[in-house]
Amino acid sequence: MLGAGAMGTALATRLLRAGHPVTVWNRTPGRSAALVDAGAAEAATVAEAVTHHDLVVACLFRFPSVLETLDPVVAQLRGRTLVNLTTTTPGEARELASWAEAHDVEYLDGAVLAVPEMIGSREAQIFYSGSRAAYGAHEGLLATWGTSTFEGTDAGMASLVDLAMLSAMYQMFAGFFHGAAMVGSEGMPAAEFAARTSPFISAMAGAFAHYAQVIDGGDYTVPGQQSLEFSDLSHIVRASDEQGVNASTLAAVQALVARQVAAGHGKEGLARVYESLRPRW
Numbered sequence: 001m002l003g004a005g006a007m008g009t010a011l012a013t014r015l016l017r018a019g020h021p022v023t024v025w026n027r028t029p030g031r032s033a034a035l036v037d038a039g040a041a042e043a044a045t046v047a048e049a050v051t052h053h054d055l056v057v058a059c060l061f062r063f064p065s066v067l068e069t070l071d072p073v074v075a076q077l078r079g080r081t082l083v084n085l086t087t088t089t090p091g092e093a094r095e096l097a098s099w100a101e102a103h104d105v106e107y108l109d110g111a112v113l114a115v116p117e118m119i120g121s122r123e124a125q126i127f128y129s130g131s132r133a134a135y136g137a138h139e140g141l142l143a144t145w146g147t148s149t150f151e152g153t154d155a156g157m158a159s160l161v162d163l164a165m166l167s168a169m170y171q172m173f174a175g176f177f178h179g180a181a182m183v184g185s186e187g188m189p190a191a192e193f194a195a196r197t198s199p200f201i202s203a204m205a206g207a208f209a210h211y212a213q214v215i216d217g218g219d220y221t222v223p224g225q226q227s228l229e230f231s232d233l234s235h236i237v238r239a240s241d242e243q244g245v246n247a248s249t250l251a252a253v254q255a256l257v258a259r260q261v262a263a264g265h266g267k268e269g270l271a272r273v274y275e276s277l278r279p280r281w
């Protein structure tokens with residue numbers, strides 16, 4: 001296990017509990033003490049760490065830290081399997097996969113959709129993509145961390161699915177923060193807004209499946225949808241402006257709606273916003 005940060009420690013702890021031998025390396029010495037107490041061996045150098053086992057797991061910081069750490073020891077990695085659980089973009093994951101292939105390293109990219117406390121529970125989701133052989137060979141070990149899904153042999157897919165889900169989450173949170181600031185401008189506590197908004201948003205999430213059906217079907221004229229004209233949000237943007245609250249998150253959504261209306265699709269369903277976002281593939 002390369003990296004004894006919060007996530008690396010949670011992953012290694014789980015492996016030790018499941019009876020797997022673990023050797024840990026961390027850039028800053030001393031951070032692995034808890035893992036060593038739990039039974040891990042500590043390696044003084046990356047080169048030493050990667051030669052102890054056929055399976056090497058990296059859980060570092062961002063993309064540059066992975067190459068910075070592993071490129072100098074690529075000769076020792078040859079013939080082994082690398083599972084990279086460091087968050088990367090899809091493009092970065094593909095770059096790592098090409099680098100690994102060029103050096104005869106079996107590469108499996110992983111994206112962790114969980115916080116460290118969830119590791120070891122079924123609720124922790126980890127997506128994998130890249131080497132199918134590596135996924136198949138280590139499926140049992142990977143399952144000790146949570147619910148694993150193999151997303152295919154394109155190494156970028158795990159990251160893409162993970163970051164798409166996080167994108168949905170952060171934009172939902174931004175919506176909550178904006179609404180809280182609107183009512184907060186007149187003194188309503190965020191706690192009250194949260195208690196009242198949470199059940200409403202949960203109910204609205206039920207609409208995802210319907211929107212998905214429309215998007216996948218590609219026909220935004222299917223009857224029974226809220227139209228884009230009806231979805232004009234300028235009154236909400238104005239309300240926010242009147243209260244002196246930054247409306248930029250909502251204005252961004254309004255711009256996506258307006259683009260489709262301007263292109264003559266006002267009578268079609270709200271899901272057509274998807275067309276404002278997607279590239280012309």
Ligand SMILES: NC(=O)c1ccc[n+]([C@@H]2O[C@H](COP(=O)([O-])OP(=O)(O)OC[C@H]3O[C@@H](n4cnc5c(N)ncnc54)[C@H](OP(=O)(O)O)[C@@H]3O)[C@@H](O)[C@H]2O)c1
Nearest residue numbers: 003004005006007008027028060061065086087112114115
């Ligand atoms: N924590 C979460 O909730 C969570 C959830 C999903 C995914 N992740 C991903 O898991 C990865 C690790 O996150 P974390 O929560 O464990 O972060 P963390 O607690 O900040 O630990 C970061 C780890 O990366 C190491 N590191 C940073 N830069 C490095 C470099 N240039 N070279 C070598 N090692 C370097 C750090 O070593 P030092 O001790 O020497 O600084 C430390 O071991 C990240 O990619 C993160 O996005 C985390």
